[in-house]
Amino acid sequence: MLLLLFCLFPFVQILSTSLKHQADWGNPSLIPAQLNFEAYKELLGFSQQEVELPETIRMMLESPAISEEQRAAIIKKFTSTSDIFPFGRYMLNTFVISMVTAFLSTLIATFAAYALSRLKFRGRNAFSNTVMFVYMVGGVLLMVPLYQMAVSTGLASTVPGTLICLLLIYLVQTLPVAIYMLGNYFRTIPFSLEEAAMIDGYSRTSAIFAVIIPLSRPMLLTVMFYCFVIAWNEYLFASVFLKQYQDFHTLPLALQTLFSSKNAIWDRIMAASMLTLIPVVIAFSVANRFISSGGTAGGVKE
Structure with a gap:
């Protein structure tokens, strides 16, 4: 307590x-x-x-x-009210980037986690054990080389290119934990259910959509919300890649600039912080509701 x-x-x-x-x-x-x-x-x-x-x-x-x-x-x-803190625009920017990141990360992680949990191929154990290695390297160490790569390729000179770079970075940050969570969950689903679907004429790919995804819907939603929160709260890379594009700032970056603007009034700063927290609280509440186990209990009689 x-x-x-x-x-x-x-x-x-x-x-x-x-x-x-x-x-x-x-x-x-x-x-x-x-x-x-x-x-x-x-x-x-x-x-x-x-x-x-x-x-x-x-x-x-x-x-x-x-x-x-x-x-x-x-x-x-x-x-003139042109420089009033555009909270709605920044929230929309953050919501779009976070939702795209969460959807793509969950989609890619679903097939990657299935491959690691069901298929047998050379290097599977090594890949499965090192999938979380990306979290051993701090973001500060990767920030400068990643930005230099974006500049050298010309992506950082345009808004779409910058957003693509930021999206790829967010995918790298969210995919390992998404693959890890989904892989452990897929292993709890009996393979006999997929075999039964294949006997009925389903291919392995169609069995994923007919058996694995419906049974994993609670965990898929949980992983999606978790990836959403990671992208929603990210500040380091957004402060570097989006610094020159003020109209596309995300909320963590916008809140930092709010402290040095003429709108830096305590009640407004705290209200903006509270409004930024609300989607995170809702995401965790919804994710907690969908976290469940035993969805396949009784599905196989042995």
């Missing part, structure tokens, strides 16, 4: 600060004196508050030496 409270306290603090008014930030209590949802409304685009001109700017505009064109330009500069 103490360990659980220690882990949950930062999240409770984030939620508390995101719901406090500016005058209440110094209050050490976790319960806000008055709930403030303005930060969430601004980030989600529900707030249409007008930007007020500073007092010094209003006094300057009253000067007769300023022409109407200059006055209009000054007003436009100080009331």
Whole structure:
């Protein structure tokens, strides 16, 4: 219980600060004196508050030496909302990249894990034992050479090429654990079920779709959600490959830049962090619901 409270306290603090008014930030209590949802409304685009001109700017505009064109330009500069933190765009970018990564990683890992768990070929044991080797090399060591490769091939000079590079890196990060999880799960499915399907006229490939995939649906969804979370939270490679393409920033990278922008207000920062956590919490909750065993219990009588 103490360990659980220690882990949950930062999240409770984030939620508390995101719901406090500016005058209440110094209050050490976790319960806000008055709930403030303005930060969430601004980030989600529900707030249409007008930007007020500073007092010094209003006094300057009253000067007769300023022409109407200059006055209009000054007003436009100080009331422009073009640099407001586009949270919705960054969330959409992150969601698309994470979903594509999760789908492709699960699809490729399904056939790779089946080959490792069912087929006999030279080097199977060596490959199966070293599939997790990629996690022994830190991302910091690979970041510079991978970026140099992207630059030398010309992919880093365009947005589609950069996104392809980032997608390939995310696949490399998620495939080993996806293959490992699915391989162990496929080994629990009796091969007799596939043999029965083959006796009925199914080929080995069609038996995968008729027997293995339906029985493995809970684990497939779990692996997909797990890969989604890995891609959703990734920051290191996104900060290098997407740095020059601001419109395509992901949420971890966007949150870091939020601290140094004019939108760096504590309730807005904490609200953005909380909104970033929500999809991860939902993904883990759904994945936990699908984690089950015994789906093939009673399928084979021995």
